[in-house]
Every structure is written in C-alpha cells, then in structure tokens.
Amino acid sequence: MLRLYNSLLGNNIAVAPLSPPEFKMYVCGPTVYDFPHIGHGRSVLTFDILRRYLEHKGFEVNHASNVTDVDDKIIERARRGSQHPIALARKYEEIWWAEMDRLNVLKPKSAPRATDWIEQIVDMVATLVGSGVAYISDDGVYMDVSQVEDYGLLAQQDLSKVQSSERNASEHKRQSLDFALWKFAKADELTWSSPFGDGRPGWHSECVVMSTGILGHDFDLHGGGLDLRFPHHENERAQAEALGYGFAQIWMHHGFVESQGVKMSKSLGNFTTLTEMLDLYDPRAYRLLVVRAHYRSPLEVTRELAEEATSALRRLDQFAQRMGPILDDPTVELDESGSFLSRFEDAMDNDLDTPAATREIFEAVKSGNAAFDRGDFRTAKTLASQVAMAMKVLGLQPGRVEESIPNEIAKLATLRMEAKRSRDFAAADALRDQIHAAGYLVEDTLEGYRVRKS
Structure with a gap:
C-alpha cells in the first residue's frame, strides 16, 4: 500500500482515497509572469510521477492545477513592459504549457485560471465576512487568523516569530499574520466589482475556491513546493476550516532545487530557465535527475550531474533497443515469478522513494543484459518487460540510440x-x-x- 508523508501530521500515512477508485488531487500551479525555471520543473515532475504511479496502481486520478493569472508580480512586470497584464499572463501561460509538453508531463484534467473564478471568489469572501472571521479594512478584506483555532498547524513553527508575507503589513490589519482575501484597486490596476469595493482577489483565496469548486469540499491531496507550506497553504487551510470544509486529507510538499546549496528562485535571480535546460539536454535527463533525489530532499542541479544523467539515459535506451526483438518474439515466454517489479513497487510505496526505485531499474538492466549474454532469454525478456513498465511509471520512455562506429x-x-x-x-x-x-x-x-x- 502506498504511504506518503503528510506535512500536516509530520508522518507517513496510508493513502486511502475518499471516493475510490477516484483520487482527487490539487497542485498549486504557476504564476505566469516569466519563463518557468527548473524549480518549477521539479514541482510538476514530482506530481506527474505521483499521478502516474497512482494510475499504475489502478486509481482514477482527478488532477487539478491552477494558473494564477492575476497577481502583484504580473501587474508589476506588465507595467514595466507597457503591456496589459492579461496579455502578459497569456504569453507566459502558453510558454509554460509548451515546456510541460517537452517534459512529457501529463496535463491536469482541470487547469483553471484565477480570472475565470472571480465571481466565486467574491462569494466566498462575502461568506467569510458575514461569519465574522474576515473584516473590511481601508485597503481590502482580510482574514482574521485569530478566529481560526489551530492556525499554524501546517506551518509547524512558532508563528510569533514569523513575519507576515504581505507587503502592506501593519497599519491595515488587526494583527500582522492576517492576510488579504480581496485587495482594493489601485490606479491603473486590474479590477473587478464586489460588494466590498472594486479590486482583485488575494492569492491565498484563489486556490481555495478553485480546488473546492472542481474537486469538492473534501479531497485527497494538496501539493506544492516547500516554500508554499507557509504562508500560502496555511492560509488556504485557514479559509477552508473557517468555511467548515474538510479540505485536503494529505498535504504533500517537495524540496527546493538548489544552486551551490542556495534555493533556486526567480526572486534571488539565480535560476536557470527550464527552456535553457531543455535546450541543452535531453528533457528526460532532467526527469532522471529529479527521480534520483527523494522528492522531500534538496535537489542540486549542475552541468556535471545533467551530463551524468544523460549518460545514464543512454544505458537505458541501449537496453531497450537491445531487448526490443525478444520483447516482440512470441516464442520467448515471460517468467511470471520475476521479483524486480515488486521491489520497484515496494520502493515507490515507501513515500515515493524514487532513488531506490531507480536503483532497482539499473540493477534490473544489468541483470537483463547478463541474462541475454548467457542465452537466458526468458529472464532477459521478463526483466525488459518489467523495466519498460517501471520506466513508464517514471515517465522515462526510451529513445533510440544512433551511434557512428569507426x-x-x-x-x-x-x-x-x-x-x-x-x-x-x-x-x-x-x-x-x-x-x-x-x-x-x-x-x-x-x-x-x-x-x-x-
């Protein structure tokens, strides 16, 4: 049985869908104001592999992932470039999906844009104000976190020491950790009408409305990067709890991508765009780099590691090419007692231990080549068939090796x-x-x- 680390509880729990065989998961998607960087690549690959493995185990995955197309960063970038914010967002959204295709990422069943859910966001904010857990200030509507009994549970840290992430931090709020549900419009900004005043939604409100609107008030898993755990996911959870929703049963967070030990991000200016990475290397090489690190661990990305992954891919491709004829040969039977796939699944069941699962694949490749060399085609075919299945789970479809031999x-x-x-x-x-x-x-x-x- 698959067990995953639940960030809310701090331990591994068995995955038991609320409405089997359906598995409902929501993953925070991009804020589209720039080219995606390789940290975004890690995020989508982590949840792509989770989805593929769930489907391998027979679940019907209802996967939703949003596109934030209204945000401070989009507005600021558009202003600097003398563009309309929506035009800018559409440009970078198109680039986002193109890069996801290059990574062989399964597209979510639903990919809602925040701007398509404004009416529902306004309704939710009105409900929170009406119930007394949110209040109207002079620059927007804020959530009163003191009204949420266990606020901070997901953050798992002393919130008295945490500074608010809101830029307009103090004079407009009752306490510093209160967060914006609706921001009143400033001059020349995107704006929508609401009972509280014209403005636009706060980031933390968008995902609550879209996730519950698509998946229902209770769903199986909510995921994203470790940087979203607080404040974004904590603030989502606070709104859902105030509304009486069960919300996400499992919270899943992946580690950062690092450059020389420092988190890679746009704000730090140390990111490599995904486009640059995929232009330089086989896109599967980055996927292999991701699966060789556990999803909760930091991932270091260097040119040397990318080249090593490219070389490792070549071994997988050569194995698939060598085994192709016996896989197609009906006279060579499969050995149903083969144990590689069960070891692979044991590793994946253990909180998606892709490093162990990947090691099993390369051991199976080694054993399969040895079996072929000694004429044991039944074992070779069995291993080749199971390796192909495992590679499909990881999204590592084999390529063809063309070599020029002197x-x-x-x-x-x-x-x-x-x-x-x-x-x-x-x-x-x-x-x-x-x-x-x-x-x-x-x-x-x-x-x-x-x-x-x-």
Whole structure:
C-alpha cells in the first residue's frame, strides 16, 4: 500500500482515497509572469510521477492545477513592459504549457485560471465576512487568523516569530499574520466589482475556491513546493476550516532545487530557465535527475550531474533497443515469478522513494543484459518487460540510440562474429578485448550483434 508523508501530521500515512477508485488531487500551479525555471520543473515532475504511479496502481486520478493569472508580480512586470497584464499572463501561460509538453508531463484534467473564478471568489469572501472571521479594512478584506483555532498547524513553527508575507503589513490589519482575501484597486490596476469595493482577489483565496469548486469540499491531496507550506497553504487551510470544509486529507510538499546549496528562485535571480535546460539536454535527463533525489530532499542541479544523467539515459535506451526483438518474439515466454517489479513497487510505496526505485531499474538492466549474454532469454525478456513498465511509471520512455562506429571497430566486430561461428572462442574473446580496449562494447543480439561506446 502506498504511504506518503503528510506535512500536516509530520508522518507517513496510508493513502486511502475518499471516493475510490477516484483520487482527487490539487497542485498549486504557476504564476505566469516569466519563463518557468527548473524549480518549477521539479514541482510538476514530482506530481506527474505521483499521478502516474497512482494510475499504475489502478486509481482514477482527478488532477487539478491552477494558473494564477492575476497577481502583484504580473501587474508589476506588465507595467514595466507597457503591456496589459492579461496579455502578459497569456504569453507566459502558453510558454509554460509548451515546456510541460517537452517534459512529457501529463496535463491536469482541470487547469483553471484565477480570472475565470472571480465571481466565486467574491462569494466566498462575502461568506467569510458575514461569519465574522474576515473584516473590511481601508485597503481590502482580510482574514482574521485569530478566529481560526489551530492556525499554524501546517506551518509547524512558532508563528510569533514569523513575519507576515504581505507587503502592506501593519497599519491595515488587526494583527500582522492576517492576510488579504480581496485587495482594493489601485490606479491603473486590474479590477473587478464586489460588494466590498472594486479590486482583485488575494492569492491565498484563489486556490481555495478553485480546488473546492472542481474537486469538492473534501479531497485527497494538496501539493506544492516547500516554500508554499507557509504562508500560502496555511492560509488556504485557514479559509477552508473557517468555511467548515474538510479540505485536503494529505498535504504533500517537495524540496527546493538548489544552486551551490542556495534555493533556486526567480526572486534571488539565480535560476536557470527550464527552456535553457531543455535546450541543452535531453528533457528526460532532467526527469532522471529529479527521480534520483527523494522528492522531500534538496535537489542540486549542475552541468556535471545533467551530463551524468544523460549518460545514464543512454544505458537505458541501449537496453531497450537491445531487448526490443525478444520483447516482440512470441516464442520467448515471460517468467511470471520475476521479483524486480515488486521491489520497484515496494520502493515507490515507501513515500515515493524514487532513488531506490531507480536503483532497482539499473540493477534490473544489468541483470537483463547478463541474462541475454548467457542465452537466458526468458529472464532477459521478463526483466525488459518489467523495466519498460517501471520506466513508464517514471515517465522515462526510451529513445533510440544512433551511434557512428569507426570502420576499424566494425571490422573487428565482424571478425569476432566469424570466429564465434567457427567456434574459435579464444580468438573471439581476444577480438572482444581489442574492441573494449578501444572504448567500445560488442553485445550479442538475436539478430547477431551490435557495437556501442562503453
């Protein structure tokens, strides 16, 4: 059974959907004002792999992820570029989905834009004001966090030491941690009408309305990056609790992407855009980097690690290419007792332990090649079939390897095959060693042999 770390409780819990086989999950999506960076890539890949694994286990995943298309950062960026904020948001939203396609990310079943939910946001804010847990100030409507009994539970820290993330922090609020539900319009800003005054929604209100509007008041999982745990997710939870919703059963947060030990982010100016990363490397290499680190751990991304991941991908591709003929051969039976897939699933069931699951894949590749070399095609086919299934779960579909082999190496490989056919195994082994010394490997296949770089 799959167990996941619940950030709210601080421990691993069994995943038990509220309405099986449906699994309802909401993941905080992008604020579209710039190119996505590789930290965003980690986020979408983390939840893409969770979704793929849930579907592998037979769940029907109802996956919703929003697009924040009205926000302070969008307005400021548009002002600097003399653009309309919505036009700017649409431009970067289109870029976002293009990069997600390059990463082979499954698109959410629902991808709501905040601006399409203004009416529902206004209704929710009015309900909170009417119940006495929110109040109208001179610059907007604020949530009174003192009215939420367990406010701070998700943050798991002493909130007396936490400064409010709101820029207009003190004079408009009853206490510093109160947060904006609705911001009154300033000159030349996007604005919508409301009973409290013209303005626009606060960020924390948007996700509550969209998640519950699509998935219902109670759903299975809410996810995002560790930086969203507080204040964003805590503030979402506060509103939902004040409304009497069960809201998310599991809160799941992934670690940061780091550059030399420092969190990578747009605000720090140390990010590499996802576009740059995917232009330089096979997009699957970044996915492999992500799965080699546990989702709750920091992820270091360097050129050296990206090149190492590219090399590792090559081994997976070569294995898939070598095993292709026996996978298609109906005369080679599968061994139903193969245990690799159960070890892979055990790792994934343990809080998505993708590093352990990935190690199992590479061990299976090694064992599959060894089985093929000794003529045990049944074991080789079994391992190849299960590796293909595991790679699909991780979103690592194999690619085709095209290599240019020098004529002298190709000639040695041909002489080796002739020696083997003549049963001159000593000569065949000597030729194999020559090939290996030159930096190449020769592998036998059902059709004969193939040569690749070692």
